[in-house]
Amino acid sequence: SQQGEEDPQALSIQEGENATMNCSYKTSINNLQWYRQNSGRGLVHLILIRSNEREKHSGRLRVTLDTSKKSSSLLITASRAADTASYFCAARKGYSTLTFGKGTMLLVSP
Amino acid sequence: EAGVAQSPRYKIIEKRQSVAFWCNPISGHATLYWYQQILGQGPKLLIQFQNNGVVDDSQLPKDRFSAERLKGVDSTLKIQPAKLEDSAVYLCASSRLRDGETQYFGPGTRLLVL
Numbered sequence: 001s002q003q004g005e006e007d008p009q010a011l012s013i014q015e016g017e018n019a020t021m022n023c024s025y026k027t028s029i030n031n032l033q034w035y036r037q038n039s040g041r042g043l044v045h046l047i048l049i050r051s052n053e054r055e056k057h058s059g060r061l062r063v064t065l066d067t068s069k070k071s072s073s074l075l076i077t078a079s080r081a082a083d084t085a086s087y088f089c090a091a092r093k094g095y096s097t098l099t100f101g102k103g104t105m106l107l108v109s110p
Numbered sequence: 111e112a113g114v115a116q117s118p119r120y121k122i123i124e125k126r127q128s129v130a131f132w133c134n135p136i137s138g139h140a141t142l143y144w145y146q147q148i149l150g151q152g153p154k155l156l157i158q159f160q161n162n163g164v165v166d167d168s169q170l171p172k173d174r175f176s177a178e179r180l181k182g183v184d185s186t187l188k189i190q191p192a193k194l195e196d197s198a199v200y201l202c203a204s205s206r207l208r209d210g211e212t213q214y215f216g217p218g219t220r221l222l223v224l
Contacts, residue, residue, distance in 0.1 A: 031211065042114070042201055042215030043153065088152050097143070097166055098213065100152030 006089055006104040014109055019076040021104040023089030024069075030092050032065060032072045037086045037103070046074075046087075079108045112136065114216035116202050122222045128190035131219045135183070135204030141165075143213060144177055144187050145201040153201055159185065192223045 007022045025032065031050045035043040049056045049065045049072065056063045062075040076083055086105050090098040115134040123129050135142050140161050145153035156175065158166040162182040170177070174193070179185040189196055199220050203213040 033211070035215075040217075040220075042217045043203075043213075044215070045212045048211055090152075092211070097155050097158055100154070102150070102152050 006101045010105045012107045021074045023072045025091040033090045116216035126191040130188045133202030139204035141205045143203040147199045
């Protein structure tokens, strides 16, 4: 079953604007991770938030986690054209493997 | 450190043919994963190795897919015979331990089955 489900499926913004992507999952988790995938390339790990954390920052990235709602959000501030990519959330339960959602395609126009 | 290496980068075959993909993980990473990513979807785990042992192959179509990691380092994934629906990107990833929290991905092999 799909653990992570991203929303929206696609997002188009201008450079300098903020981009927010949401992720919902179904069961209890140990942590939730966000990955980025540029066209035609592998995934790159962006940030991990544990189940006992509510918010985490890394550079222009801010991730929140609400375990009561089984949801997470990824905020990219001051977006750049280079942020154009697909973004995936991945839920991890115990020592099990990651389960990825379908992703959000982000387009940042100059 | 060098990243996860995969080859070939692209492969075009006809249905019912066989194909093999190769992956060399980051040095020292005990866990290796093979994912299938169909266009427009997220990666789906096919098989996970811990050293040279299989940890999870529950989503591997075993009638046509096989994978091995004989010496606990590099790995091959084989499809025989290929079907049209096998057209996808095959991603290899590695992590330090079974419970390694960050997975490092290779560039993937893009397979087109005609």
